[in-house]
Amino acid sequence: MPIFKSRAVRVITAAVAVGLVATGCASERGKDGDKGGDKDTFVFGAPGDPGSLDPALASDGETFRVTRQAFEALLEHESGGSKLVGGLAEKWSSDPAGKVWTFNLRKNVKFHDGEAFNAAAVCANYDHWFNWKGTYQSSAVSYYWQTIMGGFKANEDKETPKANYKSCTAKDDSTAVIEVNETSANLPGGFSLQALAIHSPKALKEYEKQEATAKGDAITYPKYSQEAGTVAGTGPYRITKWNKGNKEVSLERFDDYWGEKAKVKNLVFRTIDTEDGRRQALQAGDIDGYDLVAPADIKTLEGAGFNVPTRDVFNLFYLGMSQEKNPALKKPAVRQAIAHAIDRENLVKTQLPEGGKVATQFMPDTVAGFSENVKKYPFDSAKAKSLLASAGASGLSIDFCYPTEVTRPYMPAPQDIFELIKADLEKAGIKVTPKPMKWAPDYLDATEAGSCSLHMLGWTGDFNDGYNFIGTWFAEYDKQWGFKDPKVFTAVKAGSLEADATKRTDLYKKANEAIMEYLPGVPLSSSPPAIAFGKNVNPPNVSPLTQENFAEVSFK
Structure with a gap:
C-alpha cells in the first residue's frame, strides 16, 4: 500500500498519522473483564485513524485495516499469505490477452443492509467508480481506481490517466464480465484491493447523492464516508459507529455472513499514535492487540506471555x-x-x-x-x-x-x-x-x-x-x-x-x-513487522500484506 508515491497521500494520510493516546472505557471492554472466553469485545490499538469508511476513497493502511472487516472484493488473499484466492468470486478467468475477466460469483450472499449480492451489484460498483466526476477525480480521492483502472468516462483534467476500464456486464446473476482496454500487470491483483471492494447497490444510490469537495489541497469527504449508517458491504462485521472524539471505530458481527461467522461479537479499533502508548495499553489490559511493535519490545512482551507473531517479509x-x-x-x-x-x-x-x-x-x-x-x-x-x-x-x-x-x-x-x-x-x-x-x-x-x-x-x-x-x-x-x-x-x-x-x-x-x-x-x-496480542487472545493468521482478518480472533 502506498506510503507513498502519489499526490493521493497528502490528504488521506493526514488523518492517519495523528492520534491521541486513549485508554480503555469500561463500557467497551467485555462485560466480564479479562475472563477470556466470556469476553465479547476485541479492542485493537491502531497507529492512526482511518480516513474514510468508504475504502474506495482511501489509499492508506489504517482505513483498510478497518474496512477490510466489513467489505469484500471479488478476489482476496489466502489467510496469512499473498496467494490470490476467491473472494466474492469463487472462480475467475481471463482471455489470453488479459483484457476480458470473467467472475463466477458466490451465491446466497447478503449485504449488511439486506440487499442481495449478484453480478448486477458488481457492475453497479465498477460503473459507479468509472462515472465519478469533480473532486472524485482527484488522485487524493481515487488513487487506487486510477492506479488500477486509469481514468474515468469523462476525464476533467489532462493529467488524469487514460481510462483502462471498458465495461462490466452481468451475464447472469452469478456471472460478471469486466473488460479493460489494455493488458495490465495490475490485474488480476487489483481485483483484490479494498478500494475495489463491493458495496450494496442501495448504499451506492445514497453515495451518489453526496459530493466530495476541495479547496486547494484540502479535501472534504462526503458525509456518508465519515459516519456509520450508510456504508454496507458483505463482510463478517458491519460498521456501527465512528466516535472521532475518542478516536474509535466500532463494528458488530454480521450474523447473516455467508462464510464462517466472526468468533467475537464486537470489534473496536482505537487510535493510539505512539508505540509506547500502544504497548502500555496492551500491558495494562486496555486493549487486546496492536500493530507495529518496536523491535526492542518483542522479546520483552513475549517473555511476559504476550503473543507477538511476526509477519513474512513483503x-x-x-x-x-x-x-x-x-x-x-x-x-x-x-x-x-x-x-x-x-x-x-x-x-x-x-x-x-x-x-x-x-x-x-x-x-x-x-x-x-x-x-x-x-x-x-x-x-x-x-x-x-x-x-x-x-x-x-x-x-x-x-x-x-x-x-x-x-x-x-x-x-x-x-x-x-x-x-x-x-x-x-x-x-x-x-x-x-x-x-x-x-x-x-x-x-x-x-x-x-x-x-x-x-x-x-x-x-x-x-x-x-x-x-x-x-x-x-x-x-x-x-x-x-x-x-x-x-x-x-x-x-x-x-x-x-x-x-x-x-x-x-x-x-x-x-x-x-x-x-x-x-x-x-x-x-x-x-522488514518482517511484528504485531502483538494479549495473553488471552488466539490471534488471527498474520498477513505479509498486513491484511489481517479479525473475524479469526477468539479469546482463550
Missing part, C-alpha cells in the same frame, strides 16, 4: 534521491558513492526485528521478478570517497529529510535510522544537513514534490506482482526522484504490458537490473 525501505533538488545527484558516481557509504548490514542488525534483510533492489525477494543479477553496492567508505573525488564532489553538502511522529512497518524508528545513515555518509566525507519534518502532511508533501535531496520512504505490497513495487516509482517521470531515463522507464513498462506470467517475471528481472545499474536511489532493507 515490504521495501529505501533512501530516495531527488536529482532536480540537488544537481550533484545527476552524476552516477555521486549516487554510487552514497550507496557504498551506507552500512546496510548494520542498519538491519541494529534497527530491524529478527528476519530483516538487506535489500539489493526495489522489491523484496518474496516477489516474483526479484533478480540475482543486479549490480550491487557493498559498504565501502573508502570507495565512496574515491567515487566522490572522481566526480569532483569531495566535501559534498546535502540536505537529508526524515519523518517525525510516525512508525511504519518497514521503518520502525525513523530518527534512529536517520542517525545511522547520517553517520555513515559523514564518514565518507559527505556533510549532511538534517531536515526533520512531521510525517503528514509536511514530509509526504515534501518528498512527493522532490523537495528533499535525500529522504527515507518505503512500501508494503498490495499484491504479489513486481509491477506493484517497481512500477510504483519507475514506470515514468516522478518528481520524487526527478530523473528521466528512457532505458529504465521502457524496461519497467515492458513487464506491465506482458500478459504471460512467466515472460512478465523475466521482464521484471531485466527491469530490476536496469534500475540498479542506473541507481536512482538506494534500496536499504526489508
Whole structure:
C-alpha cells in the first residue's frame, strides 16, 4: 500500500498519522473483564485513524485495516499469505490477452443492509467508480481506481490517466464480465484491493447523492464516508459507529455472513499514535492487540506471555534521491558513492526485528521478478570517497529529510535510522544537513514534490506482482526522484504490458537490473513487522500484506 508515491497521500494520510493516546472505557471492554472466553469485545490499538469508511476513497493502511472487516472484493488473499484466492468470486478467468475477466460469483450472499449480492451489484460498483466526476477525480480521492483502472468516462483534467476500464456486464446473476482496454500487470491483483471492494447497490444510490469537495489541497469527504449508517458491504462485521472524539471505530458481527461467522461479537479499533502508548495499553489490559511493535519490545512482551507473531517479509525501505533538488545527484558516481557509504548490514542488525534483510533492489525477494543479477553496492567508505573525488564532489553538502511522529512497518524508528545513515555518509566525507519534518502532511508533501535531496520512504505490497513495487516509482517521470531515463522507464513498462506470467517475471528481472545499474536511489532493507496480542487472545493468521482478518480472533 502506498506510503507513498502519489499526490493521493497528502490528504488521506493526514488523518492517519495523528492520534491521541486513549485508554480503555469500561463500557467497551467485555462485560466480564479479562475472563477470556466470556469476553465479547476485541479492542485493537491502531497507529492512526482511518480516513474514510468508504475504502474506495482511501489509499492508506489504517482505513483498510478497518474496512477490510466489513467489505469484500471479488478476489482476496489466502489467510496469512499473498496467494490470490476467491473472494466474492469463487472462480475467475481471463482471455489470453488479459483484457476480458470473467467472475463466477458466490451465491446466497447478503449485504449488511439486506440487499442481495449478484453480478448486477458488481457492475453497479465498477460503473459507479468509472462515472465519478469533480473532486472524485482527484488522485487524493481515487488513487487506487486510477492506479488500477486509469481514468474515468469523462476525464476533467489532462493529467488524469487514460481510462483502462471498458465495461462490466452481468451475464447472469452469478456471472460478471469486466473488460479493460489494455493488458495490465495490475490485474488480476487489483481485483483484490479494498478500494475495489463491493458495496450494496442501495448504499451506492445514497453515495451518489453526496459530493466530495476541495479547496486547494484540502479535501472534504462526503458525509456518508465519515459516519456509520450508510456504508454496507458483505463482510463478517458491519460498521456501527465512528466516535472521532475518542478516536474509535466500532463494528458488530454480521450474523447473516455467508462464510464462517466472526468468533467475537464486537470489534473496536482505537487510535493510539505512539508505540509506547500502544504497548502500555496492551500491558495494562486496555486493549487486546496492536500493530507495529518496536523491535526492542518483542522479546520483552513475549517473555511476559504476550503473543507477538511476526509477519513474512513483503515490504521495501529505501533512501530516495531527488536529482532536480540537488544537481550533484545527476552524476552516477555521486549516487554510487552514497550507496557504498551506507552500512546496510548494520542498519538491519541494529534497527530491524529478527528476519530483516538487506535489500539489493526495489522489491523484496518474496516477489516474483526479484533478480540475482543486479549490480550491487557493498559498504565501502573508502570507495565512496574515491567515487566522490572522481566526480569532483569531495566535501559534498546535502540536505537529508526524515519523518517525525510516525512508525511504519518497514521503518520502525525513523530518527534512529536517520542517525545511522547520517553517520555513515559523514564518514565518507559527505556533510549532511538534517531536515526533520512531521510525517503528514509536511514530509509526504515534501518528498512527493522532490523537495528533499535525500529522504527515507518505503512500501508494503498490495499484491504479489513486481509491477506493484517497481512500477510504483519507475514506470515514468516522478518528481520524487526527478530523473528521466528512457532505458529504465521502457524496461519497467515492458513487464506491465506482458500478459504471460512467466515472460512478465523475466521482464521484471531485466527491469530490476536496469534500475540498479542506473541507481536512482538506494534500496536499504526489508522488514518482517511484528504485531502483538494479549495473553488471552488466539490471534488471527498474520498477513505479509498486513491484511489481517479479525473475524479469526477468539479469546482463550
